[in-house]
């Protein structure tokens with residue numbers, strides 16, 4: 001019997017629609033962290049909704065399983081094939097189609113890269129308030145499919161909060177056009193919500209209408225050092241009260257900063273001495289001296305209250321970037337130094353100090369593993385990176401994943417947290433879904449999947465196991 005991808009290739013006909021040379025397809029089979037890798041027999045690269053529709057209709061008819069892919073920066077293994085599925089990449093659907101000034105909404109194709117959209121909106125005095133380290137690679141379709149969060153969730157919410165309308169192609173090729181621009185449109189089921197966060201399992205997102213925000217006139221950015229991680233919860237409480245337009249409150253554990261420094265001596269930490277914890281504080285504000293003075297006064301009061309022991313305020317964009325490097329460098333360092341088991345979890349903010357301690361103790365029980373800890377303090381979102389140290393063989397490190405996951409998700413569950421704060425479930429966390437969702441919720445997810453994709457061709461095995 002002919003292989004599924006060969007049936008599809010024969011049906012597509014036009015070679016401009018796909019890649020099939022292994023040298024071209026290989027990059028689509030390896031994820032950003034280098035953890036998930038699968039053979040890619042065929043990459044289909046449609047340029048329009050109509051082409052996506054034709055491809056999916058053929059896939060359903062010919063029983064060809066498909067992995068939708070956008071920027072391939074996903075962290076949970078959902079964007080690359082696992083069993084020879086065809087990749088459907090939206091990378092050639094990169095058009096920013098329209099900007100409606102009155103509503104400040106922008107209509108985009110799914111392949112638009114976040115940074116390109118941010119640049120487009122900046123020229124119009126606006127901003128896309130979901131921002132994340134992968135901004136130069138992640139694409140709007142993938143961000144919506146994973147309901148991405150990032151560094152401004154505290155003020156603006158996840159991707160879900162920015163989506164006004166959506167166009168989705170179902171597994172059988174049906175185009176569901178819901179490109180609404182209205183804020184108020186209370187007309188029955190809000191169908192787009194079913195697809196936001198569905199990780200490519202229910203349909204392929206082809207276009208979206210997103211709500212832009214007025215670009216802040218200015219930012220105040222500071223890096224603060226805390227004597228101990230125990231001060232993180234009271235700092236969060238105080239920061240909310242003292243910085244009314246707080247947009248980011250990010251933390252990096254002191255031991256993690258030391259680890260990054262050791263691996264990358266070039267990294268400049270714009271703060272003297274060593275601290276138990278580091279926090280990036282950013283507030284959106286009006287231009288002018290008064291805003292700067294108010295921000296400085298807020299920091300001063302944190303110092304007086306003993307919540308921080310030192311702080312530096314960025315005096316230029318370059319200095320603000322240097323501060324943000326402290327927060328973003330650990331992600332790059334761990335992936336450069338070796339393999340990492342990544343756990344993106346939420347715990348109630350009050351238990352973050354205890355939880356970080358538990359993660360360190362846990363790593364101590366796995367020789368050759370280092371806990372690299374940072375995250376979004378404002379949302380209680382901890383990125384637990386269990387990183388491979390030199391000397392530990394790849395196979396031995398990989399074999400530890402299940403034991404680490406059991407222990408970490410068990411601890412999270414014990415604290416009434418969530419096993420996935422913002423990265424989604426993918427294949428990495430599907431076995432733990434029952435820790436986060438009730439049997440009835442999971443059954444309803446299966447009902448929806450069966451109704452929208454009866455042959456199960458869309459991202460099989462993602463979120464829900466077989």
Ligand SMILES: Cc1cc2nc3c(=O)[nH]c(=O)nc-3n(C[C@H](O)[C@H](O)[C@H](O)COP(=O)(O)OP(=O)(O)OC[C@H]3O[C@@H](n4cnc5c(N)ncnc54)[C@H](O)[C@@H]3O)c2cc1C
Nearest residue numbers: 070071072073074078133139141142143145149150200205
């Ligand atoms: C350095 C770095 C920092 C990151 N920081 C954050 C962060 O702060 N917050 C956060 O939430 N995430 C973060 N991520 C994870 C990742 O960037 C996000 O999950 C992002 O939204 C994925 O977008 P993508 O375009 O790369 O999607 P992909 O990785 O290509 O796909 C992700 C999932 O969406 C599905 N999908 C892709 N396109 C479509 C489509 N058009 N229709 C339907 N399904 C589709 C895929 O099948 C897959 O399941 C980070 C990643 C990196 C590498």
